[in-house]
Structure formats: C-alpha cells, structure tokens
Amino acid sequence: MIQLHSPILREIGALSRTIHAISDVKLKEHHLQKGQFIFLTRICENPGISLIQLSILLKVDKTTTTKAIQKLIGKGYAMKENHETDKRVYSLSPTEKGLEIYNAVIEEENKNIQICFQDFTEKERVLVYELVKKMRENIDTSWCELKKY
Template sequence: MTRICENPGINLVELSNMLKVDKATTTKAIQKLIKAGYVNKKQDEFDKRGYNLTPTDKSLEVYDLIIEEENRSIEMCFENFTDEEKQVATKILEKMSKNVEKEWFKIKR
C-alpha cells in the first residue's frame, strides 16, 4: 500500500518488480487491499490489458502513520550507533539489496 501511495498509477508489473515478488503474489495482495478499501484499480487507457493502481482516501489517511512507525523502527535499530556505524550499516544493507535485486531479476528471466 505504501508503494502505491508513493507511486500513484503504478501497474502490477512495476509494483511486482519494485517489491521483488512474483505477479501472482502482488495480485493476491492487491485484491485484499481493494476489498478493504485501500486501493483503486482502473484499466490503463493506453493498454487495455493492464491496470493502474491508485490509493484511496482511506489509505492516504493511514500512510503517514505507517511511515511514522517505519521511521521509529529504523531509529530503534540504530540506537546507540555512532554516525560512522550508521553509514557502514547503511552501505552494507544497500549492497545486500543490490545482490538480492540482481538475483531476483536473474531468476525472473
């Protein structure tokens, strides 16, 4: 839901790629979000086979709370870290993320 709020109009394929999950997993999650009233799904006007996802007012209301909690969790993780340790940890996590992304795209193809 947060990625849809941050990228209104995103389609299922783009969202799946962003999350590094298969389209079936994304579709199941989106169906639940639509049913709960958090996401709207509209047919793409240029590609009738595709759909664009947009946040509802309900999702925008909780988005800030989710991001606030996410930021609080990150702060908690870095508690008692020096600035240098935070930089090192961030670089390591970014490197790990790139490795996962590279492998995910390799498997996807």
C-alpha cells in the first residue's frame, strides 16, 4: 500500500472547510449562501475584474463563478457591465450594498485569523504565510494547465 508523504494538505483542507463553515453560518444574516463571500470580497478588492480573472484568482471553474455572480447580482451586491473595449467580456464591480457587506465579511475573516494565529509569534505568522503562499504558487501551474488557462 502506498503511504501518504505528508498530512499537510489534509490539515490545510480541514482548516479551509472549518473557516468556510463558520463564515457561512455567521454571514447567513447578510443572505450570503455557501461560499459566496469569497466571490464578493474579491470583487470588492478588484473592481472591474472579469469572470475569467475571478475564476483564476479563486481557483474555481467558470460555471461556479457564473452561478455565484448571478446570485450576488440578484441580491444587489454586485453588478456586471460589458467591458469597455471587448463587449464579449463582463467587468464585475461591487454595489454600495456589496461594499457594506464586504466590511462584515472582513470583520469575520479578521476574527478567524485572530483565532487561527492564537499563541503564534509574529515571526511564526509571517513564516506560515510565506510557506503556504509558496505551496500555492508551486501548484498554480498545474491548476492552470488542468483548466486550460
């Protein structure tokens, strides 16, 4: 039987799922459904981003992005406009209502960060960030090849 080289991805996956579950419950009062907050935050942080750019940024397929965006638009949190030069491309922007919700999302994210980094030194916080970022950068090429981006 093949042995797993490291349980690190299982730990990262469990961490991610736990944070998403907590955030989904806490953000339900703002009528954000499962995982929609990640789409809203990236639109607020990158106004004018296209659907494809958003998919690449979040590492999700275009269909998932399209469905999430349609729901955010329907709730009045985001808007989609034709790109200035390429009418086949849509630019996404937050609405005022979306920007208000963004603040609640970031507050919740900051609470989760504080809990996760409890009893960490500043040096450990920086090291964890740098190491996880490096892991993500290492796997990015494989993901882009798989999705044909």
